[in-house]
Amino acid sequence: MQDIKKGRRQAIKTLGAALAASALPMPFVNLRAQEQNFSGKTLRLLTWSDDTGAAALRNIAATFAAKTGAKVIADRADGTSGMVAKVKAAGDRPTYDVITLAGVGASGLGDAGLLMKPDLDKLPNLKDVAPQYRTGANGFGVGYLLWSDGLIYNTSTVKTAPTTYEALWDPKYAGRLFLPPPEWAEAV
Numbered sequence: 001m002q003d004i005k006k007g008r009r010q011a012i013k014t015l016g017a018a019l020a021a022s023a024l025p026m027p028f029v030n031l032r033a034q035e036q037n038f039s040g041k042t043l044r045l046l047t048w049s050d051d052t053g054a055a056a057l058r059n060i061a062a063t064f065a066a067k068t069g070a071k072v073i074a075d076r077a078d079g080t081s082g083m084v085a086k087v088k089a090a091g092d093r094p095t096y097d098v099i100t101l102a103g104v105g106a107s108g109l110g111d112a113g114l115l116m117k118p119d120l121d122k123l124p125n126l127k128d129v130a131p132q133y134r135t136g137a138n139g140f141g142v143g144y145l146l147w148s149d150g151l152i153y154n155t156s157t158v159k160t161a162p163t164t165y166e167a168l169w170d171p172k173y174a175g176r177l178f179l180p181p182p183e184w185a186e187a188v
Contacts (some may be wrong), residue, residue: 009086037068038070039070041070041071042071043097043098044072044075046074046076046083046101047077049076049078053074053076078163083099083101087114087115089116094114100144101137103137110140149179152179153176157186158176
């Protein structure tokens with residue numbers, strides 16, 4: 001049983017490196033050695049059931065599988081609370097190798113002893129990520145997604161730029177501001 005857990009932990013750490021690498025606008029680096037480690041292995045991924053999860057499957061999991069020969073089995077959940085519930089239900093018998101989870105969920109699961117902190121020394125491409133985005137969730141997560149919301153407006157018709165989201169309800173901006181929906185923000 002200990003060997004299985006040890007193998008799973010190593011898989012989590014190494015796949016984390018690949019996830020971090022694939023989230024960057026660069027090809028995989030030093031992956032050849034990892035290909036041998038994952039060829040023929042199965043990794044279980046838990047991600048969101050929305051467009052963000054679909055992007056993780058398409059841009060990260062599929063790329064990782066193609067590059068390494070690993071089989072990635074994905075499970076999807078509705079939001080952070082659904083993922084937290086699945087991980088808690090498994091208790092000390094983890095069913096997932098990698099989880100794409102929001103920081104608040106990862107912090108709580110980490111504090112409950114249900115997640116491991118990744119070995120950052122095994123993530124060579126992390127050096128290319130701005131320091132403030134490298135880790136999160138009290139060290140239980142590695143940043144892989146940068147998300148931003150912003151108001152869109154035409155500078156020829158809106159002379160004074162809005163400075164807060166409250167402008168969406170300001171009559172002076174009525175019909176002249178646009179807040180893009182989340183599905184437009186795929187940034188994986």
